[in-house]
Amino acid sequence: MNRGDLGVNEIEDPPRRPPPGDDELLRLILESATDFAIFTMDPNGIVTSWNTGAERLLGWTSEDIIGNTADVIFPLEEGRGAASAEERRTALALGRAEDERWQERKDGSRIWASGLLMPLADRELGFVKIFRDRTEQHRSEELLRENEERFRVLAVSIPQLVFRTKPTGLRTWGSPQWSVFTGLNLAESLEFRWLDAVHPDDREETLKAWSEAPRKGEYYIEHRIRRKADDEWRWHQTRAAPLEGLKNADEWVGTSADIHDLRSLQGRQAVLLAELQHRTRNLLAVVQSLMRQTLRSSRSLEDFGAEFEGRLRALGRVQGLLARTDHRPIDLAELVTVELSAHRDGDELSDKVLIEGPPVAVRPTAAQAFALAIHELATNAVKYGALSQATGKLSVIWKLEKEGAKRLIRLDWCESGVAMSESGQPRRRGYGSELIERALPYQLMAKTKLTFGPDGVCCEIAVDQAEVEENANG
Numbered sequence: 001m002n003r004g005d006l007g008v009n010e011i012e013d014p015p016r017r018p019p020p021g022d023d024e025l026l027r028l029i030l031e032s033a034t035d036f037a038i039f040t041m042d043p044n045g046i047v048t049s050w051n052t053g054a055e056r057l058l059g060w061t062s063e064d065i066i067g068n069t070a071d072v073i074f075p076l077e078e079g080r081g082a083a084s085a086e087e088r089r090t091a092l093a094l095g096r097a098e099d100e101r102w103q104e105r106k107d108g109s110r111i112w113a114s115g116l117l118m119p120l121a122d123r124e125l126g127f128v129k130i131f132r133d134r135t136e137q138h139r140s141e142e143l144l145r146e147n148e149e150r151f152r153v154l155a156v157s158i159p160q161l162v163f164r165t166k167p168t169g170l171r172t173w174g175s176p177q178w179s180v181f182t183g184l185n186l187a188e189s190l191e192f193r194w195l196d197a198v199h200p201d202d203r204e205e206t207l208k209a210w211s212e213a214p215r216k217g218e219y220y221i222e223h224r225i226r227r228k229a230d231d232e233w234r235w236h237q238t239r240a241a242p243l244e245g246l247k248n249a250d251e252w253v254g255t256s257a258d259i260h261d262l263r264s265l266q267g268r269q270a271v272l273l274a275e276l277q278h279r280t281r282n283l284l285a286v287v288q289s290l291m292r293q294t295l296r297s298s299r300s301l302e303d304f305g306a307e308f309e310g311r312l313r314a315l316g317r318v319q320g321l322l323a324r325t326d327h328r329p330i331d332l333a334e335l336v337t338v339e340l341s342a343h344r345d346g347d348e349l350s351d352k353v354l355i356e357g358p359p360v361a362v363r364p365t366a367a368q369a370f371a372l373a374i375h376e377l378a379t380n381a382v383k384y385g386a387l388s389q390a391t392g393k394l395s396v397i398w399k400l401e402k403e404g405a406k407r408l409i410r411l412d413w414c415e416s417g418v419a420m421s422e423s424g425q426p427r428r429r430g431y432g433s434e435l436i437e438r439a440l441p442y443q444l445m446a447k448t449k450l451t452f453g454p455d456g457v458c459c460e461i462a463v464d465q466a467e468v469e470e471n472a473n474g
Contacts, residue, residue: 035132037113041070042126045084057113057133059106070129073103075110091117091127100138103131112138160255161225163194165240167250169210169219178256183228199224199233206238213240219254222263234260307431314375317342318367329361329469332370332409336396339374343382352386357398360409366468369443376432377413377459385457386415392456393417400465407465415456436461444468 037054041047047070050062058073065072071084078101090097097117102110115131161182162175174189182189182197195203202223213219219240224233240254291308298304317338321330336355362370374396378387386392398411433450436459440446446463 036130037132038128038130039065039070040120040126040128043088043124044126045070045081045088048126057105057111057131058103064106073105075102075104087117088127091119092123095119100134111135158255160257161236162253162255163189163240164243165252165254167210167214167242167252169207169213172251181227182225197226199226213252217242219252222259225256234258235263236260310379311372311375313342314339314371315368318371321367329363330367332360332362332398332411333357335362335367335370336374339371340378340396343378343387352393354393354395354397356395357411358400360398360400360465361469363469366444369440370468373436373440373459373461374413376435377457380432380457381415385418389418391417391419408462409465409468411461413457413459413461415458418456420452420454420456 035053036051037057038051039047039054040049047065047068050060050065054065055061060072069081069084071080074080074083087097087099095118098115100112100114103113103115104110111133112135113131114134115129117127117129119127159177161178163171163178164173165171170191171189171194174184174186174194178189178194179185182194184194184197188196195206198206202221206221206223209219209221219238221238222235223238225236226232227234235258236256237259238254238256240252243251243253295304295308298307318330318335321335321338333355340353340355381387381392381394386394393416395414395416396411397414398409401408401410436448436450440448440461440463444463444467446461446467448462449460451458
């Protein structure tokens with residue numbers, strides 16, 4: 001039966017090509033492998049075949065190269081013929097010779113090739129060589145190695161503690177500085193063992209910051225790290241970020257910088273700021289009190305202006321002394337001398353004035369009260385008393401006395417040679433009298449006595465040394 005018997009139009013089948021022979025099949029495969037240089041050579045290195053891939057990668061056509069030596073693809077500085085012969089000897093001895101090296105093109109440029117040379121089954125026919133261009137990968141790897149080397153040089157040269165880690169905080173490398181500082185070697189610091197150097201109270205926050213780092217794209221924490229040399233916990237600022245340009249995209253690099261001294265300074269600064277605010281509030285309260293008291297005791301606006309200005313200046317002088325001593329205690333003799341000198345218009349104190357007494361360190365708050373009291377007495381002496389009259393004399397003498405369990409500072413202000421008014425008493429008692437008779441007892445628990453004698457004013461101030469001196473011995 002044939003196709004016509006079934007009513008089917010006869011169609012001639014296309015002529016079938018005979019399957020290629022082994023040699024033809026091999027030739028087709030070689031010519032199709034355009035990404036690979038594949039060629040054969042006889043036992044002496046003379047090229048016997050050259051595929052399209054070899055022509056594309058190396059530039060020589062088959063007409064250029066077949067019948068000539070394959071030595072030309074080896075760079076001149078590598079010895080060309082010697083290098084080629086060595087490669088063939090290795091292939092004969094081991095059955096294959098593999099290498100990664102620079103190969104030279106026809107135009108003198110070079111490619112980095114990963115190659116394989118093998119003897120043919122019939123060794124008398126020679127060898128087959130196959131290689132692939134890996135120039136771009138090689139350059140990338142070279143750049144990566146250079147970057148790695150630069151990183152390590154930098155990492156071991158800076159004072160910070162440098163480390164490499166996964167985004168979870170799992171450590172993969174630590175710089176020598178880390179090991180020296182903490183006493184933990186590299187093996188003792190890998191993975192999460194580095195936490196042994198972090199203060200126990202800071203470890204939870206340290207790990208919490210790592211759990212948030214991938215989302216934030218950075219890591220930041222301030223925590224304490226133990227210094228092995230003296231077993232001291234020192235504050236460090238630790239930062240980390242993804243390290244670009246590495247094979248592992250999830251690798252981070254970080255540093256820990258010692259900020260212990262900076263934090264101490266910041267703490268000191270906060271204390272100083274709080275102290276400054278406290279002192280400012282106190283000073284403003286004193287100024288307000290001065291203003292109210294002066295206003296209440298002044299007979300006119302002109303009197304108020306002059307008296308208030310004088311008291312502000314006295315307050316300013318004692319603040320100047322305190323600033324000069326960094327708000328440490330002031331010697332009582334200096335306090336008295338400065339205030340009296342201010343009332344002499346810059347002139348030195350003459351033989352009209354005697355200032356005498358043992359060293360007494362007056363704390364800042366007590367110095368303010370003493371200065372204002374001396375100011376009021378000196379102002380009165382300049383206007384009406386010993387410092388206003390040629391015959392007048394003034395002595396300011398203090399001494400230390402025992403009174404039971406207490407040690408008292410007793411200061412005597414005594415004017416003499418003054419022609420007082422007929423009554424010997426002031427016509428009105430002003431702010432000065434009120435300060436001495438009421439404010440000092442209130443502020444310093446002092447006992448005061450102000451008298452207007454026939455030849456001048458005398459004032460006695462007795463105060464517990466513990467109320468005046470910052471570190472008085474009882």
